[in-house]
Amino acid sequence: MLKTTAAPRLETLWDDSRAASMSEPEKLLYRSNLLGSDKRITNYGGGNTSAKVIETDPLTGEEVEVLWVKGSGGDVGSIKMDGFATLYMDKLRALKGKYRGVAFEDEMVGYLPHCTFNLNPRAASIDTPLHAYVPRKHVDHMHPDAIIAIAAAKDSKALTQEIFGDEIGWLPWKKPGYELGLWLETFCLENPEAKGVVLESHGLFTWADDAKDCYLLTLEIINKAIAYFDDKTRDVPAFGGAVHESLAPEARRAVAARLMPAIRGFVSGKQHMVGHFDDSDAVLEFVNGKDMRALAALGTSCPDHFLRTKIRPLVVEFDPAQNNVDAVLEGLEAQIAAYREDYAAYYERCKHDDSPAIRDPNAVVYLVPGVGMITFAKDKATARISGEFYTNAINVMRGASAVSEYCGLPEQEAFDIEYWLLEEAKLQRMPKPKSLAGRVALVTGGAGGIGAATAERYLAEGACVMLADISAENLKAARDGLAQRHGKDVVRTVLMNVTDENAVAAAHDETAVEFGGLDILVSNAGIASSAPVEETSLALWSKNMDILSTGYFLVSREAFKLMRAQGLGGAIVFVASKNGLAASPNASAYCTAKASEIHLARCLALEGAEAGIRVNVVNPDAVLRGSKIWEGEWLEQRASTYGTDKEGLEEMYRNRSMLKRSVLPEDIAEAAYFLASDLSAKSTGNILNVDAGNKEAFTR
Template sequence: MTQESSNQIPNLWDDSQTSKMTEPDLLRYRSNLLGSDMRVTNYGGGNTSAKIDCQDPLTGDQVEVLWVKGSGGDIGSMGLDGFATLYMDKLRSLKGLYRGLEHEDEMVGYLLHCTFNLNTRAASIDTPLHAYLPHKHVDHLHPDAVIAIAASKNSRELTEEIYGDEIGWLPWLRPGYQLGLELEKIATAKPHLKGVVLEAHGLFTWGESSKACYETSLKMINRAQTWLDQKLQDKPAFGGAITQSLGAGKRRQVAAQLMPVIRGKTSSRQRQIGHFNDAPEVLEFVNSAELTRLAELGTSCPDHFLRTKIKPLVVDYDPAGDNLDAVIAGLDEQLAAYNRDYAAYYERCKRDNSPAMRDSNPVIYLVPGVGMLSFAKDKATARIAGEFYINAINVMRGASGVSEYMGLPEQEAFDIEYWLLEEAKLQRMPKPKPMAGRIAMVTGGAGGIGQATAARLLDDGACVMLMDIDAEALTETTEALTTQYDKDRVRGVRMDVTDEAGVVQAMRETAVEYGGLDIVVSNAGIASSAPLDETTLDLWNRNHSILSTGYFLVAREGFKLLKAQNMGGNMVFVASKNGLVASANAVAYCTAKAAEIQLARCVALEGAPLGIRSNVVNPDAVLRGSRIWTGKWKEERAEAYDLSTDDLEEHYRKRSLLKLSVLPEDIAEGIYFLASDASAKSTGNVLNVDAGHAPSFTR
């Protein structure tokens, strides 16, 4: 093969960066480079190792230590603390304790006794796969190109055709102690090998230095990719297209309508968060002639189906006929059929000690002409599941193009999905935060109260969509919260609450980004001050367009989304003490805020049968961080009290019954309470957060 593929993985090794690195640092550097490209390995998949001479903290002697990716890590982002460290002499001594394949799970418990230097990072089940290979540096990766070969019916013959005698081949064996011994056996018997392809699983490569190991890994991946590209050239993928993709806007529109319905129907055991992906490789697959047949076969690589379930659900959508209403009407039956099928799979394959059946709903939904939807307990897990299925698509494209694609045998798949060691890992997962699985939208999200509210919800695990008319402030706030929390749980969309089409689109974006909605915080604000006889119609209309009409539009569209989802929900209106108590020189503001409170009460009445609660938080005199106090309103209020603007906050503090200043964080705490399960039996209520203002007492 003289022609190289354009899909080559680039060699990113930089000697200028590595010249003074220690061996552990070189291992971390190599790992991060390999994990930075999803064509090499998917998030959390694969592992890397090095056998390094280290000083024993007890004896001071130099001892051989295995540094290997620990349980739950990701080679693309891990630091040195992500590696488990184990004495090699102790690992070798474990061979005498091994009682055979039926007892190999017990070997995991012995790994703790091999720990070097009291390292708290747990060793993974893949540790023996690295420990017993007679090579200093080892990479175990899940490259799409190589798994396409590994998942082909004639995997062994294709491996020999591509690699000759440089790479060995082993038949499918579940990761564990026995596979570690099999790798040792083949590498010892054939010392010329540079690696091994594991059937239906992935690639092992090795070298005597970190750089040599890295370069061998890339060389072998690129060789498979080049071979595949040449074989598949001018050959239609998956039998060719039988469906045409909808336009990008229409695809998102369909996803926005479909995702909340799916979320509502599949969240009975655990609230789901959704993710939408319409990447070109996804569209190629969902539009293809072979979609249904290949999807039914399921995924091959264990890392794939642990994230995606053994197979996806193909949604009965016809983009040419746009039968979305019929699809939604038929979802109950489609989901019921999938659940029955999964339950039958569980019953066929379960063993005497198998864990109880887990949630039987799909994780991956394939929609012809539209793309892929994925649902999981949180946004990151949903996104990563979708990324894993793209890896599976790439594998199926290659395998079905050069041979016959083979999913894992059903019993093997079940034994990994319901592996007792995997179940034990799930049981060790920390308890979810109170707002985990909740989706909130906050209007006026770039202001002081909006930012504080978003942070409070994010603190307890919610996903937050920020909405604001100020694009620059919105970008800054979104970036700040993304840095403080994480990129998956924060989104921002510019929205003017007075623009009906804009509100509709913002709700649609929320549904596409997260799959639905649970909490609507209406907080967009404006304030004005003028005597009645000086209040212009423009000033009156401006207050009411934002504080009354705008809140109505947000409430109406949010209500529609919550109703379609059929999971209940919460609306919290940020009003003002001026909605209860009139103030001089603020007729437009006061009446608009009063209308807002009455709107919230109307929503409470209509929402109650649907489990949708609606409540009000009434702030007063929140100066810090509030944008309505940065302009003329602050000056007008100060003038009304014959004070300087610098004295205004102290005036409000002294005026309050508790003699306390009210901060954005205080309002956020009130909003959080009304949006949380702590107030589950409250609706139509008004909560004053004003440090005490007697005229505003609600009763």
């Protein structure tokens, strides 16, 4: 594919009227959020910003110079005021007296808490010295693709001079840390007119004495790099030209739907992994390119890219011209095993005496010619972000290889970052995973009261949820609420009629593409009808059986296929009804269909056990609140059957129960959580009544 259109330039978003009343720390926050809002400027969690501000010392009342700098682990695009570390500048300067040389630079991080201003609990990052020792009030450190393309080129220094002249300097590769902070200080002192510096294989530093000037300078420098690459690469085939043609969008997703569960099964040995699929134009251009394999083997360059994507990706042996998915699946286990062996050899070559133990040796990034890129990580957000980082790396490789020769980070340097003891300490501080972390659930009837409550419970425990329902309007409302509380990454929706065989299969494929596979099925879609048997039409009977029996069969059949493809076991939960065990008057179609549903679960429990697929049933009774089936004729019919009105029906149900309590959607959700979680790992073929007590529904 030829690059024929110019990339759009970065435009200033700075609003003087907004900034006029801001304090210097507030301007820093404003600047940071603006810079982080555009992924062409920096990737998620990458880069940092700072400002040196005169503050009043809370002890002495005297004015002191304080460094405000993005804290450890933050993201400039979403950072708030409490995301900045604050440190006394005089104490940071005093640290120079404690420095014992490069071999001991990591110990300098331990001194940073002693420099804290105003008891700020936000931990300072390893990059703090890089900001502290630049003798300017405002400093931006960004990772723009256009700049890293320069930084990762073989003749990086010459390119920097060609593009920026003496305005921007250049420093050779150095792992982030205290020594690099001293290098930056020396550069600034020796080049007082310079406005910034390109760090080889790393990124860009720019500085100024005014917050707005610093922001505008950062944009100006990045735009110069973008313009340079537009001019130099306009008629140059990217990645040596295309050797594959992309499949059509639907075909790409169909291939991903088959590959992702298989990959997930192989890489989820220690914990369940979640997948992400990307078939954007930038990704397709790369995976189809002649030079893709050679460039991918070189690995990424920028440390931030590398930490998220491992040293190199795995190229899946797929041929889009042949559409050889079956052959790929047959050879996938061997491919993944070979990657693990290669990774273990890399670890053995590069490890030090004090290196942490080898981590997960599986690839994070999987490149599929003609299809796109698949990434796997411990959670959906990390999988998505890892893909974004590799897309950044693709952009870097495109630019660097077009104007020079792309250079990945040297293997030993890459290892020293990946297994950096400071990074290991950060990993050890991570909170314990939630009970359903990495699990993927599909909830049918997901827009109703029980479905949405179950999704809420699963999301709270770290799961990803695909909501399936027949109502687009109700789905959107349920999704919006759940996404607001738990984040957009972990909630997806799909329109599905459980009686439509093709729609059910498509919904499972969609789940596989969006999250990588399936661990939990909650079969909850339902209707309810009430009529004396002599008034029950064949159509009404068939509708109950189609949705409550056949529909549950179709959904379970597809779930079994997907779970078996992964080889990770799974949990299927049927939301049945007390009526499946205890008959009710004027509801023969509904009760019989629910009884069929319960027996289907028993059959599936028998079949699924050898594959670790557990099948259990929750039996609710009289869950009125939030339930869609109680909004129509069923409510009126049941009220008529029991000789009461709508308002009195819930009280009637409560009073007829043994415990005299109402049953709520959240109660059913709790049971569905128990049966899906490891708390019930040794249970299958069971029925859990959640009906406030009904002796006719006792299972024994």
